[in-house]
Amino acid sequence: MQRITKANQTSAAIHNRRLAVQLLRQHGTLSRRQLAQITGLRTSTLTYIVRDLLEQNIVRTVGKAESKTVGKKQILIEINPGLGWVVGVGLETDQASLVYVDASGEVIDRERMEVGHDADALPNLLRSRIDAWATRNKKSTDDLLGIGVGVPGVVDSEHGRVLRSTWFAAENLPLRDLIAQQIDTAVHVDNDANFAALCESRLGSARGLTNFVYFLMNSEAEQDEFAIRGLGTTIFLDGRLYRGSHFAAGEVDTLLEAERYANLSQEQIRLMAEKDAPISDVMKRLASQTGRTLTAVVDLIDPQAVVLGGNLAIANLKMIAEIEREMNSQLVKVPNREVAVRASELGDLGVSMGAAIAAIDAALIGEDPAHENRHYEQIIQEVLGDQAAEQGSMANAQAS
Numbered sequence: 001m002q003r004i005t006k007a008n009q010t011s012a013a014i015h016n017r018r019l020a021v022q023l024l025r026q027h028g029t030l031s032r033r034q035l036a037q038i039t040g041l042r043t044s045t046l047t048y049i050v051r052d053l054l055e056q057n058i059v060r061t062v063g064k065a066e067s068k069t070v071g072k073k074q075i076l077i078e079i080n081p082g083l084g085w086v087v088g089v090g091l092e093t094d095q096a097s098l099v100y101v102d103a104s105g106e107v108i109d110r111e112r113m114e115v116g117h118d119a120d121a122l123p124n125l126l127r128s129r130i131d132a133w134a135t136r137n138k139k140s141t142d143d144l145l146g147i148g149v150g151v152p153g154v155v156d157s158e159h160g161r162v163l164r165s166t167w168f169a170a171e172n173l174p175l176r177d178l179i180a181q182q183i184d185t186a187v188h189v190d191n192d193a194n195f196a197a198l199c200e201s202r203l204g205s206a207r208g209l210t211n212f213v214y215f216l217m218n219s220e221a222e223q224d225e226f227a228i229r230g231l232g233t234t235i236f237l238d239g240r241l242y243r244g245s246h247f248a249a250g251e252v253d254t255l256l257e258a259e260r261y262a263n264l265s266q267e268q269i270r271l272m273a274e275k276d277a278p279i280s281d282v283m284k285r286l287a288s289q290t291g292r293t294l295t296a297v298v299d300l301i302d303p304q305a306v307v308l309g310g311n312l313a314i315a316n317l318k319m320i321a322e323i324e325r326e327m328n329s330q331l332v333k334v335p336n337r338e339v340a341v342r343a344s345e346l347g348d349l350g351v352s353m354g355a356a357i358a359a360i361d362a363a364l365i366g367e368d369p370a371h372e373n374r375h376y377e378q379i380i381q382e383v384l385g386d387q388a389a390e391q392g393s394m395a396n397a398q399a400s
Helices: 007-027 032-039 043-055 122-136 175-182 192-203 266-273 281-301 317-330 347-365 369-384 386-399
Strands: 029-031 059-064 075-079 085-091 095-102 107-114 144-151 154-156 161-165 170-173 187-191 212-222 225-237 240-242 305-309 340-343
Touching: 007 029, 007 032, 007 043, 007 075, 007 347, 029 032, 032 043, 043 059, 043 075, 085 122, 085 192, 085 347, 095 122, 095 347, 107 122, 107 347, 122 144, 122 175, 144 175, 144 192, 144 347, 154 187, 161 175, 175 187, 187 192, 187 347, 192 212, 192 225, 192 240, 192 305, 192 347, 212 281, 225 281, 266 281, 281 305, 281 317, 305 317, 317 340
Parallel strands: 085 144, 144 187, 212 305, 305 340
Antiparallel strands: 029 075, 059 075, 085 095, 095 107, 154 161, 161 170, 212 225, 225 240
16 A cells, blocks of 8 residues: 655655746746745755756756846756657647647747547557657657647546547547557646646736636638637636546536537638737627637636637637627626636647646656645545545645
8 A cells, every 4th residue: 555655745845846947947047046035945945956956957057147246146047958858739620739849848849730530540640740750850759758638528637548539539548558658758648728728827828817717719621611619618726727526627518509609711710810800790699609608617716817729719809809798798797807808829839838838847847736636635545534535635625
């Protein structure tokens, strides 16, 4: 039986390391003194963390900071881009978006590939494409730190299992294991909207927000028009993704109206993507329908904002204003409440970039804290039984 050993000390050490790495990823270069000032940690603690990160080649020194006071200049450190690279994959309709990112978070390259809906064929397709890219760009696959794959559907992100996916027409699909059999690296699988929301929180329209809803809308070519497919919602609460007890948080299928979402022409797609373009009647109807769909989710969690993403790439200010107006008109009336609707800053790059961010996170700072909490709860249940495990879950929730 597994045991929790020195949980408090270990958790604190992991948290402090994560904090230092995240700050370096966010700000690029910082000194030990700056890290100590920002985090409130002791300089001795930061010295230990930085020494460990240097020994593991996760960070590197990059000169000294200019000082306005007399004294020793502080050595600057940053995430080492030469540590390796990751691949983020976003599965959309009949295509996948791939982004190649170095360990520091810099995008090296991006490309698209045709994919079918055959889960068994996907691992071979990815391996062939990644191997070809590495050869073409003189990169060693030995330096591949991980792969993130965003999938439409309900995903058990802890075990990389697709619990339900109309995209794959599959249930309980062990996608992580299937990919790992073909590609020798860490594989991270999650819902596509979850990865996109993670990306928006770090790099996009949701920076600085602790509570928001991400609404993903993908379109697929259908003869001479584009049909809206793959609607998905992610809930971001208290600064982190909320996946739910069964990984199904944000599934909005039952909220969608019986009326099918509109088919769009190439011209309407273009107008939606242009900030200052006019709004057509079809776009108004779509905006109204989207606003109504969002109302129930927004009323339930009362977020600061809604971020619109996906390959539909809605940036039209008039359309966004119409979605916002419709949604707010339907919400339960609360004094001074006006929930903003924002366009994604990442567009169709959001899912693949979020998948890459998750792969880098895992490589640099280890397992997701939510996964660790579930792991501890399983151990508690083994030792103390169901009632104690439930009490432990409540205590964890209150602490967080």
